[in-house]
Amino acid sequence: MSAPPAEDLVRQWEREQARLRQQVVEEDTEDWQRSPDFSGLERVGGVDLSFIKGDDVNACAQLVILSYPDLEVLYEDSQMVTLTAPYIAGFLAFRETPFLLEALERLQENQPTLLPQVVFVDGNGLFHYREFGLACHLGVLSGLPCVGVAKNLLQVQGVYKSEEHQSQALRSSDRSSKPVYVSVGHKISLDTAVRLTHSCCRYRVPEPIRQADCLSREYLRIHFPAADTGIKE
DNA sequence: GCGACAG
DNA sequence: ATCTTGTCGC
Numbered sequence: 704m705s706a707p708p709a710e711d712l713v714r715q716w717e718r719e720q721a722r723l724r725q726q727v728v729e730e731d732t733e734d735w736q737r738s739p740d741f742s743g744l745e746r747v748g749g750v751d752l753s754f755i756k757g758d759d760v761n762a763c764a765q766l767v768i769l770s771y772p773d774l775e776v777l778y779e780d781s782q783m784v785t786l787t788a789p790y791i792a793g794f795l796a797f798r799e800t801p802f803l804l805e806a807l808e809r810l811q812e813n814q815p816t817l818l819p820q821v822v823f824v825d826g827n828g829l830f831h832y833r834e835f836g837l838a839c840h841l842g843v844l845s846g847l848p849c850v851g852v853a854k855n856l857l858q859v860q861g862v863y864k865s866e867e868h869q870s871q872a873l874r875s876s877d878r879s880s881k882p883v884y885v886s887v888g889h890k891i892s893l894d895t896a897v898r899l900t901h902s903c904c905r906y907r908v909p910e911p912i913r914q915a916d917c918l919s920r921e922y923l924r925i926h927f928p929a930a931d932t933g934i935k936e
Numbered sequence: 937g938c939g940a941c942a943g
Numbered sequence: 944a945t946c947t948t949g950t951c952g953c
Contacts, residue, residue, distance in 0.1 A: 830942090
């Protein structure tokens with residue numbers, strides 16, 4: 704009857720990624736990025752989405768701004784959102800980016816002085832099938848420097864799980880044997896991205912992302928307690 | 937059928 | 944993403 708929607712959608716998304724890919728800036732563009740101790744860097748952002756179990760449509764979109772180098776929370780924004788795009792590996796950005804941008808726009812409108820100088824994103828940047836992961840997507844559309852940090856290895860062509868990959872991956876904190884995968888999102892070099900990630904880690908996951916994750920989960924816990932425990936009135 | 941599959 | 948508490952180890 705009708706054309707397979709998923710296939711057409713993916714083609715359209717691939718074209719969009721190819722178009723935006725050209726706008727990624729893979730080098731350092733900010734003065735603080737050149738500084739050995741990142742002097743001049745005062746605010747780092749983190750974004751994440753958390754879901755209610757068994758519901759892949761309603762989620763809490765979280766933006767958090769931390770001070771640097773103290774990593775104290777300066778700003779937090781939790782917003783329930785309704786996702787429209789499905790999750791397809793390689794196209795995560797089309798599912799999440801709109802709501803992360805909205806959060807940044809709310810910040811821009813309400814507390815522009817707190818806008819982050821760099822944003823940590825839960826997912827990959829250039830380390831992506833088409834070199835355009837979520838961190839690049841958010842970076843290009845927001846214009847902000849972004850760093851991608853993934854907790855799991857995406858098996859991009861040419862990259863395999865091995866001793867090599869283990870040695871390339873970043874052991875972010877002393878205590879974590881399991882690595883994280885850092886890649887360039889936008890307006891930052893890989894070297895700086897790795898250095899900055901290390902500098903923002905108290906635990907395995909960089910503090911901005913970890914805080915965004917904790918706060919969005921807490922929001923769901925408070926506003927949707929036991930959302931599927933079969934509690935009826 | 938098998939393996940991969942960021943979040 | 945989520946299902947999931949306590950537990951073993953440094």
